[in-house]
Amino acid sequence: MLEQITKNLIQSGWTLVKLENSWVCATHEAQTHGLLFGNFNELPQDFEPWIFEFVDIRKWDVIVFCLEGVDSSHLRQHRFYDIQLWYWDTQRGNLFPYPPTNDQMIPRWLKQLASGKSEIIGQLELKKTFIPFFTYFVLGINIAVFLLMTFAGGSTDQRVLIAFGAKVNTLIRAGEIWRFLTSNFIHIGAMHLFFNLYALWSLGPLTEESFGHRRFLMIYIFSGIGGSIASFLFSSALSAGASGAIFGLLGSLLYYCFKRPYLWKSGLGMNLMVVIVVNLGFGFIQPGIDNYAHLGGLLTGTIISVLFSKLAPLK
Numbered sequence: 001m002l003e004q005i006t007k008n009l010i011q012s013g014w015t016l017v018k019l020e021n022s023w024v025c026a027t028h029e030a031q032t033h034g035l036l037f038g039n040f041n042e043l044p045q046d047f048e049p050w051i052f053e054f055v056d057i058r059k060w061d062v063i064v065f066c067l068e069g070v071d072s073s074h075l076r077q078h079r080f081y082d083i084q085l086w087y088w089d090t091q092r093g094n095l096f097p098y099p100p101t102n103d104q105m106i107p108r109w110l111k112q113l114a115s116g117k118s119e120i121i122g123q124l125e126l127k128k129t130f131i132p133f134f135t136y137f138v139l140g141i142n143i144a145v146f147l148l149m150t151f152a153g154g155s156t157d158q159r160v161l162i163a164f165g166a167k168v169n170t171l172i173r174a175g176e177i178w179r180f181l182t183s184n185f186i187h188i189g190a191m192h193l194f195f196n197l198y199a200l201w202s203l204g205p206l207t208e209e210s211f212g213h214r215r216f217l218m219i220y221i222f223s224g225i226g227g228s229i230a231s232f233l234f235s236s237a238l239s240a241g242a243s244g245a246i247f248g249l250l251g252s253l254l255y256y257c258f259k260r261p262y263l264w265k266s267g268l269g270m271n272l273m274v275v276i277v278v279n280l281g282f283g284f285i286q287p288g289i290d291n292y293a294h295l296g297g298l299l300t301g302t303i304i305s306v307l308f309s310k311l312a313p314l315k
Helices: 002-011 105-114 121-125 133-152 158-164 169-173 179-185 190-211 213-234 243-258 261-265 268-285 291-311
Strands: 015-018 024-027 033-039 059-066 083-089 094-098
Touching (some): 002 015, 002 024, 002 033, 059 105, 083 105, 133 158, 133 190, 169 179, 179 213, 190 243, 243 291, 261 268
Parallel strands (some): 033 059, 059 083
Antiparallel strands (some): 015 024, 024 033
């Protein structure tokens, strides 16, 4: 496999330099990152002596051949600034990134090589970058609604909140069920907006790329509605915000990782678990936080992702 990789890189104009033991360095004048690859049992304690002279390279991908398989302890054994490790279980063909990443360029390229095809890595990098346009769309709606509320009298004014569609139980019982949806795009104050949009900015692109554009939007919308319904059933307080939908993204990503052991072993699944537990715990001890909406969104997002996997399995 190493011979096939070096041949592929040379064909696409990369410069290869033999390092210590089995390790090889590859750079390209038109690329802003470099490649290092070699065997796990010869993994150095520090890559800096090998890469310090390449001042134009901003990122390094390190492909580690694990000839005897990958143990979960391997994933956290080495971590270096600006270096992405890829532990490749050559026995089973599985790839484990550390730190966790959703970058598909290296996995796609290695999959091509393993199948016997010789796709040029330089060509892969020129492919269109994924654009999470529904994430941007939802972010834009939240910001636009907040600005309109500000001009209408302020996002903390109860009359403005009700007029724009906050969750009010008495009005929903009177027939205004559309508030289950509209309340997800309303935020009470700038800090409420900032924290929710930061969470959406962090989780949205990963979820949208993992599930696809339409499925992402369905997860977001229905998780938000599920969170609003849970809040309606168990809380009489006026409430608003995108947190139910965001917890739905957390639930869907957690299930996505659960069904893919390599992502769980990379640490992404456990990180999601920690985020969920910490935020739910904070919600229980901090007054004014609608944890029922969080739980409702989390459950709804998880259920929807399970249904998606049953109807049409994700890659």
